[in-house]
Amino acid sequence: MTKHHAGKSAPAVSSLNLLVQEGExxxxxxxxxxxxxxxxxxxxxxxxxxxxxxxxxxxxxxxxxxxxxxxxxxxxxxxxxxxxxxxxxxxxxxxxxxxxxxxxxxxxxxxxxxxxxxxxxxxxxxxxxxxxxxxxxxxxxxxxxxxxxxxxxxxxxxxxxxxxxxxxxxxxxxxxxxxxxxxxxxxxxxxxxxxxxxxxxxxxxxxxxxxxxxxxxxxxxxxxxxxxxxxxxxxPSLKRLALMKVSELNMLEDNQAMEITSGGATLYGHGETAFKLMINHNCEPVRWISETEVPPPELTVVSGTHSLQTALLEILNSPSGVAVQVDDHGRFKRCISTAQLHVALQQNRKDCTQ
CATH class of the missing domain: 3.40.50.300 (P-loop containing nucleotide triphosphate hydrolases)
Incomplete structure (x- = not known):
């Protein structure tokens, strides 16, 4: 398909061949x-x-x-x-x-x-x-x-x-x-x-x-x-993170400490942060706890549908240095660090190259 506008010598559309698939x-x-x-x-x-x-x-x-x-x-x-x-x-x-x-x-x-x-x-x-x-x-x-x-x-x-x-x-x-x-x-x-x-x-x-x-x-x-x-x-690396979802992260083995506290709550300690995450009896993250004089950050979470770019922004904006991931029911799954995002990005580059 070709198109010229009136009074213009150069085409507005030049020899276009394009097929758009149904449902895309x-x-x-x-x-x-x-x-x-x-x-x-x-x-x-x-x-x-x-x-x-x-x-x-x-x-x-x-x-x-x-x-x-x-x-x-x-x-x-x-x-x-x-x-x-x-x-x-x-x-x-x-x-x-x-x-x-x-x-x-x-x-x-x-x-x-x-x-x-x-x-x-x-x-x-x-x-x-x-x-x-x-x-x-x-x-x-x-x-x-x-x-x-x-x-x-x-x-x-x-x-x-x-x-x-x-x-x-x-x-x-x-x-x-x-x-x-x-x-x-x-x-x-x-x-x-x-x-x-x-x-x-x-x-x-x-x-x-x-x-x-x-x-x-x-x-x-x-x-x-x-x-x-x-x-x-x-x-392009940041744009790749925008394409990838949190749910696509490989479940890396997590050997972080889990401490049982009163009231059935759990304290989760992640090696990337000095704070600990309180998780209630429904496995829902409640808040960060500081064991020093440094005030704990506010709790923000990401789900599997969020992009890895969103997770990265949460990591960078939070003093905890990690993003807290929850499932569709708001239950704690894990904490995500920049190291995990780096691994995911490297794997994505490898897949694209192949």
Whole structure:
């Protein structure tokens, strides 16, 4: 597929061949103006390619009625782009109403989606200008999902949000995708976001030139050229930790002391820290205890679903020098040190090389 914009000699998209698999979250990443959003718009015919073919499940989109196409491809645009004169309920139900769903089905779907994107029902009667940026993005996501389309297009959906809200919505998108398994194409210029979200990443240079299309792990380990290497940045090891989960850590043999104390609690001593961890009779970590005059740190925990990058931040920010891991029920599993993260990172490098 090739695309030229009017009045421009250089192509906006250059001889693109790309196959996105059903059920994967594919991220388009590259510098501003490299054609990522243009490709997205051509998928649902908001723009038209000069030559080439875009097909969904083998059917050419040019042979599909454009209204039908757009009603079956969810689109979440930049900065939410909600209808300002419509309420939250009216925004979410816009496509189901066009599809002439009955009122009970629409009402049930809106309630389901409000729960899915973690928004309270009292927001249904509010207008977009009465919502925070994060709430607007959640409504926009609910609107894109409203008719249960198999494909979702997302054009820098979190770009205008503050870092904390952005991270939360990224986490929620990952969680939603695990449950819904939609085919999602998401555009961003942020490589960290691409690595965190994508099953596969398409890296574009200027003029919509596809440079590398691969898994995040392979792009970090084997960048195709200097452009990809520079786009990845100078800290690929830290980005690898963001890809790896705490649950992937090998269970190293732990010979730390366990002391029984009164009340059925246990004191756990880890060689990496001068503090001891109190664990109650339900095996839940309670607090750190100091046996010196140094005050103990506050207790923070990580679970198996957290990234090793999150674990590293907990280690670096805590005077204990370790991260406390719990299972899905909040029960103590172990303490994680930088030495264990180093071993995991070295193993990951070895696996990627092989």
């Amino acid at each position: 979250l594919c991220v388009f990443v590259g510098p501003s103006g490299c054609g990522k959003s243009t490709i997205l718009r051509m998928i649902n015919r908001l723009d038209t390619q000069d030559n080439g073919r875009i097909s969904i499940n083998g059917v050419d989109t040019q042979e599909t009625d454009v209204v039908t196409l757009r009603r079956h491809v969810g689109f979440m645009m930049q900065k939410a782009a909600l209808f300002p004169h419509k309420t939250v309920e009216q925004n979410i139900s816009a496509v189901p109403r066009l599809l002439k769903w009955d009122s009970r089905r629409i009402q049930a779907r809106v309630a389901e989606l409000m729960s899915l994107v973690d928004l309270p029902a009292e927001l249904l009667t509010r207008y977009p200008n009465q919502l925070s940026g994060g709430q607007q993005s959640r409504v926009a996501l609910a609107r894109a999902l409203a008719s249960d389309p198999p494909i979702i297009l997302m054009d820098e959906p979190f770009g205008a949000l503050d870092p904390l809200t952005r991270e939360r919505l990224q986490d929620e998108l990952i969680s939603l995708q695990k449950r819904l398994r939609k085919t999602i194409i998401l555009v961003t210029h942020d490589m960290e976001e691409a690595i965190k979200l994508g099953d596969r990443i398409a890296v574009f240079e200027d003029q919509g030139m596809l440079v590398q299309f691969d898994s995040p792990e392979n792009i970090l380990a084997r960048p195709e050229n200097d452009f990809v290497r520079q786009f990845v940045g100078n800290d």
